[in-house]
Amino acid sequence: MDLFYLKHTALYQTYVDKLDPSKTPVHFSNLPQVAEKPSNSANPSMTISVRVRPMLEDDITAGFPCAVYPRPRKPGVEHETIDLHDLYNHPRRPRPILKSSAHQVQKLFDASASTAQVYDEVVHDLVLSASDGKLGTLFAYGQTSSGKTFTVTELQKLAITELLERHTDLYVTIVELAGKVAFDLLHEREQIAVREDASGTTQLVGAIERKVTNKEEGIELLENAMSFRRSAPTLKNDASSRSHCICRIRIPQPTSSESGHLYMVDLAGSEIARDVSQHGPELMRETKENNISLSILKDCIRQRALAASSKKKVHIPVRGSTLTKILKHVFDLEASQEYKTVVIACLNPSLADVSSSKNTLRYAELLGKID
Numbered sequence: 001m002d003l004f005y006l007k008h009t010a011l012y013q014t015y016v017d018k019l020d021p022s023k024t025p026v027h028f029s030n031l032p033q034v035a036e037k038p039s040n041s042a043n044p045s046m047t048i049s050v051r052v053r054p055m056l057e058d059d060i061t062a063g064f065p066c067a068v069y070p071r072p073r074k075p076g077v078e079h080e081t082i083d084l085h086d087l088y089n090h091p092r093r094p095r096p097i098l099k100s101s102a103h104q105v106q107k108l109f110d111a112s113a114s115t116a117q118v119y120d121e122v123v124h125d126l127v128l129s130a131s132d133g134k135l136g137t138l139f140a141y142g143q144t145s146s147g148k149t150f151t152v153t154e155l156q157k158l159a160i161t162e163l164l165e166r167h168t169d170l171y172v173t174i175v176e177l178a179g180k181v182a183f184d185l186l187h188e189r190e191q192i193a194v195r196e197d198a199s200g201t202t203q204l205v206g207a208i209e210r211k212v213t214n215k216e217e218g219i220e221l222l223e224n225a226m227s228f229r230r231s232a233p234t235l236k237n238d239a240s241s242r243s244h245c246i247c248r249i250r251i252p253q254p255t256s257s258e259s260g261h262l263y264m265v266d267l268a269g270s271e272i273a274r275d276v277s278q279h280g281p282e283l284m285r286e287t288k289e290n291n292i293s294l295s296i297l298k299d300c301i302r303q304r305a306l307a308a309s310s311k312k313k314v315h316i317p318v319r320g321s322t323l324t325k326i327l328k329h330v331f332d333l334e335a336s337q338e339y340k341t342v343v344i345a346c347l348n349p350s351l352a353d354v355s356s357s358k359n360t361l362r363y364a365e366l367l368g369k370i371d
């Protein structure tokens with residue numbers, strides 16, 4: 001596929017230039033039409049956002065053009081639209097044709113957006129609600145090398161900084177899930193157990209909870225944890241993290257025995273077959289297990305959406321993976337503690353990754369249907 005894209009880059013670019021929505025309304029009308037959602041469709045407890053990372057030097061050197069085009073925002077409309085352009089080798093056409101799809105999301109951060117902007121627009125409220133004793137969860141997903149770790153690492157620092165302006169002490173736990181096995185990143189990557197207690201709450205047995213009282217201490221803790229996060233080289237991203245990373249911040253409340261909790265989850269990258277085929281057996285096994293847990297996470301999301309829309313009792317397979325056991329609260333329709341969830345779908349804008357980007361956006365749309 002890569003060779004096909006590289007061979008037809010000039011043709012692709014000619015097609016795409018004609019569709020640029022920032023140019024003229026005529027061009028804009030040639031893009032796929034999307035139904036306008038009413039402005040009250042947003043679910044206050046779930047924010048689905050998309051962040052597109054910039055094209056990197058490596059993408060440009062490899063010769064792939066950009067496939068991801070956010071449309072200019074319309075005033076007064078709550079959702080935003082993003083176009084994906086792909087090339088398709090039609091059997092009855094002399095030349096490849098352009099295949100475009102339009103996707104709607106609640107919040108869209110293009111390549112020029114800073115992480116501080118992402119924080120201000122979608123994470124700040126989540127942090128405040130955890131600060132007030134509620135349950136806040138952020139998870140970032142997307143294909144390998146789409147910017148998940150880049151985004152989450154910086155958001156964790158900003159969250160700790162803001163929480164310490166409101167609280168004298170926080171309690172931090174950082175664990176990594178590689179396949180089915182969990183490790184404590186605050187204790188030299190010691191293996192830990194994930195178990196449910198008698199009340200059905202998931203416990204990270206053996207994981208250390210570190211007290212943090214100032215910003216410097218918090219940032220040092222995060223950086224140390226990241227240095228223990230195991231990385232194995234892949235074709236797509238040399239510094240790729242082949243694991244899920246979960247940072248939990250417990251925030252004691254002055255007037256209640258129940259603490260607020262903030263979970264910030266950097267999910268493992270979703271691989272594509274051409275990369276996996278060139279991995280060693282250990283990495284392939286781990287990739288398979290990570291992909292199974294991502295798939296169960298997606299099933300939980302689907303079932304949760306179904307439960308919300310049909311109002312029927314449905315089975316949500318939270319016990320199917322260690323990851324979903326830890327994220328169980330996100331899918332609990334009967335939870336007593338108020339919760340908010342922020343999802344950041346990360347996109348690599350290169351044409352080489354357009355089919356992964358399409359999957360990422362389809363899931364973002366699916367998540368947006370939960371109400």
Ligand SMILES: Nc1ncnc2c1ncn2[C@@H]1O[C@H](COP(=O)(O)OP(=O)(O)OP(=O)(O)O)[C@@H](O)[C@H]1O
Nearest residue numbers: 053054144145146147148149150237240241268269
């Ligand atoms: N918004 C951004 N601005 C500039 N560079 C970015 C941005 N987002 C990501 N990058 C760069 O892109 C590369 C891949 O990012 P990152 O490692 O965060 O991806 P990832 O999705 O976590 O990948 P993996 O799933 O393989 O761990 C890194 O070199 C990172 O510095």
